[in-house]
Amino acid sequence: MRMIAGEAGISVGALYLYYRSKEELCSTVFKGLFNEFRDAIAERTREISDPAEQIRTYIGTYMEMARVHREFIYTFNKDKGFAFGVEWKQKFFVELRRFLNGIIRRGIDEGIFADIEESEATKIVLSVLRGYVVSIVIDPDNLFTADACTDILLNGLVKRRGPQKGADVPR
Amino acid sequence: MRMIAGEAGISVGALYLYYRSKEELCSTVFKGLFNEFRDAIAERTREISDPAEQIRTYIGTYMEMARVHREFIYTFNKDKGFAFGVEWKQKFFVELRRFLNGIIRRGIDEGIFADIEESEATKIVLSVLRGYVVSIVIDPDNLFTADACTDILLNGLVKRRGPQKGADVPR
DNA sequence: GGTTCACATGAACAGGCGTTCATCTGAAGA
């Protein structure tokens, strides 16, 4: 709080005129960022019809947002006092998951995706992205490109046999 | 430190007879766990010849170890004073990455895996697992099965066309 | 019994944290 006040050019006491507590301050910032995050993903994927391309955009947007706000992530991961806000994080994750789950379900229904377990697939894609966020903070060597990530999640590691519609799912 | 001493049934001072600092204590535990982790993965994958099966085992072992030591992960993620040991974590990650990278490289060389960028693929697989560990702590709803994870990473989301060697890479 | 000494104890210390509140400030109204 002392650092935030200093950075804002006001006193610690003034901070408590606008926010009841550190938790309220952090929650406010977090909620704003969450909305920006969700809106960016929803907006960019809206006009796309191919679920595979939607996932590519979802992944790209997620990673871009994480990079853009890396200072935020870094600060809040390093801050030892930021252990609250769990319920907000949960809601955040649930929304992200539900959205992605819809894309994957549609991909399966349309026969573009394989007959996978949609909820498992959703969690796994989200897990890659969650790992990406962690890497930003503690292991930048593990950062990868959005394209490589999309390609592997869509096509897998194993070599594809037989004819492929390469235009649909470029490697 | 007070909690550890209490749990161990000794005094705080006695803790400092055996460990110079909290950092040294934590590093000791961490190193031991790291070695166990690495040995388990190396041992279980040793006798396997198919790179795809090696990755399946790698993923399964990683997730199992994370689950077995979930209390450890939980504690150390909640503990506000455990921000050091970065260099050890780095070494840990590098070793895990190098090992996995070797498996993937061999898979590509043997024509089992597609012509992917091995270093990117490595990071992506590790990222899924890193996300899994995070989920254990902050979002258990996002936990998935090792089999689903392996299948998606090996086969991808997109439906495979043409003949497949289903026995090799079961969905 | 007396001496020694490795081991063990936990109160005390210094520093950091989020939060409070007596105090100040300066513009607006009388």
Add this chain to the structure above:
DNA sequence: TCTTCAGATGAACGCCTGTTCATGTGAACC
């Protein structure tokens, strides 16, 4: 000019942390 009061200040408070060190303890040896 004097009064009022919302807004701003930062020293102080209580709590928690990792760490230290004067003090205690008891087995081993002379």
